[in-house]
Amino acid sequence: GIVDDVSHSSLPEGEPIETTPAGTISCKFWGLGSDGTVGANQGAVRIIGEHTDLYAQAYFSYDSKKSGGTTVSHLRFGKKPIKAPYLVDRADYIACHNKAFVHNYDLLKGIKPGGTFVLNCPWEGEELEANLPASLKRTLAQNQVKFYVIDAIAIAGNIGLGNRINMIMQAAFFKLAQVIPVEEALGYLKESVETLYGRKGQNIVAMNIAAIDQGVSALKQVEVPSHWADLPPEPLAQLGDVPSFVAEIQVPMMRHEGDDLPVSAFLGNEDGSFPNGTTAFEKRGIAVLIPEWQLEKCIQCNQCSFVCPHAVIRPFLLDQGEEARAPQTFNTKPAIGKGLEGLGYRIQVSPLDCTGCGNCADVCPAPGKALVMRPGDQEIAKQSENWLFSQTISSKAHLVDWRTLKNSQFRTPLFEFHGACPGCGETPYLRLLTQLFGERMLIANATGCSSIYSASAPSFPYTTNDQGHGPAWANSLFEDNAEFGFGMQVATKQMRKRLVHLVQKLREDGSSHALQQACTDWLEGKDDPLFSMQAGIRLVELIEQEQGPVVEEILRNKEHLSKKSQWIIGGDGWAYDIGFGGLDHVLALGEDVNILVMDTEVYSNTGGQSSKATPTAAVAKFAASGKRIRKKDLGRMAMTYGYVYVAQIALGANMNHAIRTIMEAESYPGPSLIIAYSPCINHGIRSGMGTSILQEKKAVEAGYWHLYRYNPLLKGEGKNPFSLDSKEPTASFRDFLNSEIRYSSLARTFPEVAEELFSQAEEDAKERFAEYRRLASVTF
């Protein structure tokens, strides 16, 4: 629905369209959602609006990724009001904040002759020439574009701002776009830094001021050779052997060209369904640093894979044939472990899918670390081929009992390469679930971060195993997810009940002893996950050539022969607040559903609003001066039913506990509720999201989070159903609070209440622990 502002002549007469007034300066910024682009551009609009008599207009278009997605800002400035209801497509100024984009997008589409282009990259001279695609060079030269480069990443890194390049690029914009006099603009910008970052501390303010100064001084104009205008077209990139959906829909959408797709492109998808497993074709290549595997140091614990939020680092087991055809650099070491004798072991990362969070290296327990973070470019060059090869290696998980921390990682994850933030605390849980139950899972997903990163058109991270089996996933509404998943469970139950009836009938009419035996086997083992699958396959093999109403109905519904695993998944905003009424109702109804609450203690997706899971003293939206009320104890509420399995876990605190609890919960023949501690960018972990997994451990050691299980089956054995699985705190609670900005910022913004609320938070945590200890000490 975007109207081109230079093509009005093609519109029917009598349809007035607002055009941008003469003298309007139109600007376009390509950036990552996570690099501060949007905020900085909003800041530019605000500065101009507040300090001058100019008018401004801003639009933003996004990839629907939680993080690492591309954002395009469209800003217009001018002396007259601007009412252009369309994105910028005739630009005076275009900036590209990420050098990878030069290959991914048609960045300069619509740039005006004589316009300005700024590229953030470390390249100069020949290297620059070598890295720019011919199409971009041609546009620069043909339109006499003024071309500048700036190495904002290096500047930010040197200053200590990490990858926050927003102020640098904003200063460059004010310098070059000349919307208002540059010195005036920089003055306003520096004032705004104080307002924006004052509460984060004066060193942050000083670093951003430095960024502004260097954003101006480090700009370098590039002479555009006139011969670039005549460069021949490049050969079209080969996509290789990809599904037609990927080639015809996904790739154009990923290039921000989805608006150009004709309706006919969606023939076959009229119902709105999208194929699964398509994130594997994105290959975003966004990681600045990527782990390099140190073969000698590796102790084969698989913890790196166990914690990886993005399923990009995995252990592989090679037989002799696979070893033989492996690329030269695909080194392995002899696999350790019963059942794995004679196999080669290797940790392989998918460098183009890695987000570079670094949790794998952070948790690696090998002496001297078996994973070292290296520059992304180099690892992409070295490991891309190795990853492609790894995808041809057969799974060896059946050789071991895979229900353990280590062995679970030999199972192929069926949730991979999603767009959650690097280091996301939620996604390791989901990845693990798909390794344990993926081929028989049904998932009802509440609205929230998890619904976004699990289904961001055009790319979907849930995928299938080599049998073509994988999770069935759907999202209904924020407020009815438990009910939605309950409905799935009831439907499955009903369909399997019908199958029981049909298989009984088949047995009665059975033509052969083998068939009758197969029927009996399935009927007896239909509620065992593995056995029901195998018995189902045997049964189908025996009847798939046969005809008749009973046989045909069984074959039509053969997917239900295997025992299913129903999951209801969401965040604390759903489970503690908006969907709690339904969650409570579903828990009460006693059906065999598994509920996973990924508790970030805040409404993450919508930007950090306080929920009933937010603890005392945390700063959040609607609780700007620190939350006054303690965290709701959702688990203890659910325990009052007596027949609900309830647990709190924190994968980074105790990996064995996490996997054991998940297995136990799933196998419990009634409702299960798992509350999983999930660090989030909203927490502001001061050591960064690359330490999010270890932060979970710190939370438990400080008595901030507690691990427990309530297993109703134990009552039948005369035992206490409750076990407190984490120990008396061994670390300082206050130190933990200080390690996260959501708490530490309170001391700066509201020092008068901070002390009281921090004490209260500690009291609340202690009271909570005391309640758990009391529950654990009851004799039954």
Add this chain to the structure above:
Amino acid sequence: GIVDDVSHSSLPEGEPIETTPAGTISCKFWGLGSDGTVGANQGAVRIIGEHTDLYAQAYFSYDSKKSGGTTVSHLRFGKKPIKAPYLVDRADYIACHNKAFVHNYDLLKGIKPGGTFVLNCPWEGEELEANLPASLKRTLAQNQVKFYVIDAIAIAGNIGLGNRINMIMQAAFFKLAQVIPVEEALGYLKESVETLYGRKGQNIVAMNIAAIDQGVSALKQVEVPSHWADLPPEPLAQLGDVPSFVAEIQVPMMRHEGDDLPVSAFLGNEDGSFPNGTTAFEKRGIAVLIPEWQLEKCIQCNQCSFVCPHAVIRPFLLDQGEEARAPQTFNTKPAIGKGLEGLGYRIQVSPLDCTGCGNCADVCPAPGKALVMRPGDQEIAKQSENWLFSQTISSKAHLVDWRTLKNSQFRTPLFEFHGACPGCGETPYLRLLTQLFGERMLIANATGCSSIYSASAPSFPYTTNDQGHGPAWANSLFEDNAEFGFGMQVATKQMRKRLVHLVQKLREDGSSHALQQACTDWLEGKDDPLFSMQAGIRLVELIEQEQGPVVEEILRNKEHLSKKSQWIIGGDGWAYDIGFGGLDHVLALGEDVNILVMDTEVYSNTGGQSSKATPTAAVAKFAASGKRIRKKDLGRMAMTYGYVYVAQIALGANMNHAIRTIMEAESYPGPSLIIAYSPCINHGIRSGMGTSILQEKKAVEAGYWHLYRYNPLLKGEGKNPFSLDSKEPTASFRDFLNSEIRYSSLARTFPEVAEELFSQAEEDAKERFAEYRRLASVTF
């Protein structure tokens, strides 16, 4: 919107209206909602539909009372399809099932010449002549109506059916209306009895068969004297000194003539508001039996008043002046109790408002009972004048500490004469609340029985005291009542905050020392219920002649000078199920609100659907074969917050505990949740709703219901906040189940599961008690 089926000629041409085909038999039945009229008439339609080729149509119009309301059934039968979208107004057959209606309604409006009228009454001969109003006699004679009487109450009573006259009146209908041959009809009717009542036991079936036979044989035709046609009009009934709303709107609506009111009758009520306290003008006179007070035996405990669901029996204290002007039969005895020396004491019933449930007499602990149930007619004649006099006696509650069981009953209830079922277990709690906090209560009422009996147009039971102060009441939706009440509380808080600011300003500008002192008094005591009210009155007295913006704003908001008591009220369908998400949220938010859950363990208002409060083994809609899942422990969930006051009470089990708990909850400066056991007609108490209060006692003695309090303030004193206030069960759990049809019927309908579910129910109750005992035994 009712179209008269004989007045089509007055409709514009070209507007076709379906008329009833020639040969249609139109019938109209006036009955009480509780006498089975509707069910029996639905049965008649079903019988004819199932067994013949006739067509039938049925409409029902109701008073919006929970019970004791008038219902008019409109049935049509004929050989052609009937599509008449209006009530019957040309009737071949009219029956009146309640003799009191002859004065209340224009029963024979629209009867056809030669039609049939059946009146259920004990009158014959001269007594009949004396009791029928002239207008009715005139219509009978002028239209040559065939007139029959039948004493269905006497027949039902003799058979053992109590007041269930439905089968008797149905048989009479089939005999006289001749829709189908009577013998055939009676055969079908008897078959239907087996279907309807089979599960209630064979003796119930036999009694209903007897009722059918006697319904035919006991009919007596009455010769209508021709002189009745010429009887002069009666003088119009005098309403006495009533508000114009009562005379002009309420009375016509009560006479089922609301459809005839012109829009102009509602001038002044355009916003939909209705005045309070109007049930006092209904004087329904529906009680068959009414308690007679035995002065000598009375021990002045006031328990009769404490348990009365309808606030119709009250203790009065008379000073010498009042004694002097009392009617002759208004006997008193010397009042017992400190502060009451020299006063006369009397229990007075309002005979025209009593529903005759009999709980007062049932609970009376005086040796030989100080209350005896007597025929209603006689008591109405003897006590009506006494009741009118009692309403002129001044309240003496200020002479005593009224926060006790006995003394609370000297406070005037501000909730009276509502349309809840006789013996309702909910309404004694509400009546008591208004005695304790009425003049400063705000009530948010969830949808359910309580919203119906609290606001049934045209009559409202909430009323005001002699100062004109009473509860403010409103109902929003089923699903948002907690939030609705929370909003009231926040609004009150904000308005009182503004008052604090204004009174502080007034003190600064204060012209006199007295005014400054009054301001200080109020500011210091504004959160004390009694003190804030008195200080507010003093302050208003000092400023009400003054002018100026501050003074005027204070006077405009003077109602908020007294401390308010915010209540959020509803049933278990709201609190455990549909509104639970909001209830939980409001509990969590920590504001000073008081939540009363009247737990009937079933959706009462909509006819008995299972809720999460329904215990294992109870039969309810959606749980016809007994509920499989235990009752949710709402209280224990709320306790997990740690800062919520939580209690379970049962007024009939421990009256002192109930009142003490309510006082404690209300004074707790945070959220309070009281869960009150409330017997309901849906329970099918086998000894009848006249024993509903004592049934609460049985529930606690059997360990079916438990009394406890969780007072967070005790934690501050280093004490266990939880106290278990009911004892180890002393009576048989199974006997309790057998005393209610909701349980006992399971043994007849599903004997194969009944035993298992009854055992499970007992196990669940024991586990619940064990949990409470564990909570009570914790050392803090």
